[in-house]
Amino acid sequence: MFFMAIVLLLLPIKALSDLCVFFADQPENQYYSFSPQVGSGQGRSYAITGNGRITGVRVWEARNNYIYGLQIRYGYTWTNVTGYSYGEVQEILLFEDEAIVQISGKYSHYVQSLVFITNLGRSLYAGRPQGHTFNMFPTNEKAELRFISGRLHGAITAIGAHWAVVSDLPGTTRKLV
Template sequence: MIFLVFIALLSGTALADVWHDAQSYSFSQQVGTGNGLSYAITGTGRITGVRVWEANNNFIYGFQLRYGYTWTDVTGLKLGQKQEIILFDDEAIVAIWGKYAFYIQSVVFTTNLGRSLFAGRPVGHSFNMYPADENGELRFISGRFQGAITSMGAHWAIVTDPYRRNGKYLQ
């Protein structure tokens, strides 16, 4: 009987840990038409850089994220001009806003230090994405693409980074 009580306490602790983690996660609904192939750009640790490809100051054609020192594969196309932001230590993406019509027309990634990456042409319906928790930051993005990016959504969490010590990335 004592063994069962011990197992129940361990299970309750594990459930509380899972519930706490669930409270620090939020999702910003996808915007756009959502046509084409689905994507999710994920990695390990914190996001440390963002690249966006735009063509002729118009549609968003591709995304790439950097986690630690490693860039993900490009989602979409490397078409047009590349816009890039490399984050400072302890800097994080805390908001995404922009415009969409059939494609994602423009996107702005904003950091907790007030810096932004702007790409595309601001025409269409507006969107704003941000974490539900004030300590949250961008964890990954997902959506669909068909030539250009047709939709995107943002996934937010409070990130603890096993690859950092004293604010510096381990090599």
């Protein structure tokens, strides 16, 4: 009787364990990670998202100083500019099978500089490298940048990165156009 009570108690634990393993094996759960926001975090929040894979990034810098605006291209479609399209624009368009795998930079009150680095070793540099250093990357080597979020107050005051495995969807090839 005692043995049967133990077995009956362990069955729900085994079922829960199997369920956790099932969900952990799902690519959307296994490969998602978040790099927390850096910066002063003042102002209103933003999130730059889209459908498919990221195929390009634009960054506006103010006179080789801080970051004024951000824009991301998903497939062939550019998002709205977050912040302002003021100052000098820096742009990178990704090749087929290229992905953003790291974001680095410097911040003080504003995000002072950004560096987007791809899995092919190419980079986009913008801003002035002064302030506190940050480095963002996915926790799994198969993941890539999916979207960014943060805060802005005139210019970008905070940035965070969301990483995941992105399914190849029709119309989202990575050829340079």
